[in-house]
Amino acid sequence: MRNVSASPAKFGGRKSALFLLLALTAAAIWPAFGNSTSVFADEAAAAPAAAPAADVAAAAAPADVTAAPVQSRSFLAYIARACGWFWGPAFLLVSFILVALIMMNMLQVRRDVLLPSQFVEEFEQKLNAKDFQGAYEFARADESFVGRVLAAGMGRLSRGYPEAVEGMQEAGEDETMALEHRLSYVAMIGSIAPMMGLMGTVQGMISSFDKIALSVVAPKPSELADGISTALVTTLIGLLLAIPAMVFHGVLKNRIQRLVLEIGMVSEGLMGRFATVGKPK
Numbered sequence: 001m002r003n004v005s006a007s008p009a010k011f012g013g014r015k016s017a018l019f020l021l022l023a024l025t026a027a028a029i030w031p032a033f034g035n036s037t038s039v040f041a042d043e044a045a046a047a048p049a050a051a052p053a054a055d056v057a058a059a060a061a062p063a064d065v066t067a068a069p070v071q072s073r074s075f076l077a078y079i080a081r082a083c084g085w086f087w088g089p090a091f092l093l094v095s096f097i098l099v100a101l102i103m104m105n106m107l108q109v110r111r112d113v114l115l116p117s118q119f120v121e122e123f124e125q126k127l128n129a130k131d132f133q134g135a136y137e138f139a140r141a142d143e144s145f146v147g148r149v150l151a152a153g154m155g156r157l158s159r160g161y162p163e164a165v166e167g168m169q170e171a172g173e174d175e176t177m178a179l180e181h182r183l184s185y186v187a188m189i190g191s192i193a194p195m196m197g198l199m200g201t202v203q204g205m206i207s208s209f210d211k212i213a214l215s216v217v218a219p220k221p222s223e224l225a226d227g228i229s230t231a232l233v234t235t236l237i238g239l240l241l242a243i244p245a246m247v248f249h250g251v252l253k254n255r256i257q258r259l260v261l262e263i264g265m266v267s268e269g270l271m272g273r274f275a276t277v278g279k280p281k
Contacts, residue, residue, distance in 0.1 A: 087200050087230070091237045094196070098189045098241060102248050105183050109252050114145040114259050115266065123150060124270060132157075145175050145259075149267045161275050168267055172260065179256050183249060190245030197238020204231030
């Protein structure tokens with residue numbers, strides 16, 4: 001009887017211990033299942049929200065694929081389109097005139113044109129040979145700067161050396177004024193070109209603001225780009241024309257001043273032998 005009564009008590013203790021173990025295990029595992037359940041719930045809630053986004057992306061994908069590709073164009077084509085029918089030909093005409101003026105002045109303001117060494121040598125030879133009339137005729141026939149200065153001096157030499165020097169100074173001033181007058185057109189273009197660019201800038205900005213004012217809704221950036229392009233491109237072209245014009249004007253003006261000073265020294269040196277003409281002995 002002892003063995004039989006002890007057996008149920010033993011089995012009852014084992015069952016209670018097993019139940020306690022299962023309860024502790026369930027208590028330990030339940031938070032993990034609770035977290036996984038919340039994750040699954042979040043994913044299920046997010047799935048309907050993600051579906052419309054996927055539908056929108058799918059709907060937008062064919063539009064991107066079928067959209068017309070952006071056509072690339074050269075910089076010159078862009079400038080021509082931005083300048084339009086008025087500013088393009090205007091800047092082109094000004095650029096041609098500027099290049100012609102620069103080339104003409106560069107060909108004129110040279111030592112072998114204004115102060116040819118061969119003329120100076122032959123004129124000095126005639127003076128050394130006492131052929132004053134021949135030297136005068138030779139100077140009158142020459143078209144150079146120094147030739148005209150010496151011809152003016154020789155023509156007034158009969159009135160005395162001071163009159164000859166005054167005649168050379170007057171002829172030199174006339175020739176210098178002619179050279180600077182021709183060069184002044186380059187400086188004029190250098191001053192006008194930025195003003196033309198500024199005028200194009202004002203016109204382009206007025207066009208852009210006019211589209212903003214007249215549109216019922218906000219205008220597209222592409223609609224405003226034409227006016228802004230005109231504003232910026234005309235300013236750029238005006239500066240591209242003005243900067244070389246001012247540079248060449250400064251360089252050629254300095255060359256003229258240097259050559260005029262040298263011509264004055266050479267002419268006075270050649271005419272210096274007549275310094276006693278007209279003075280009382």
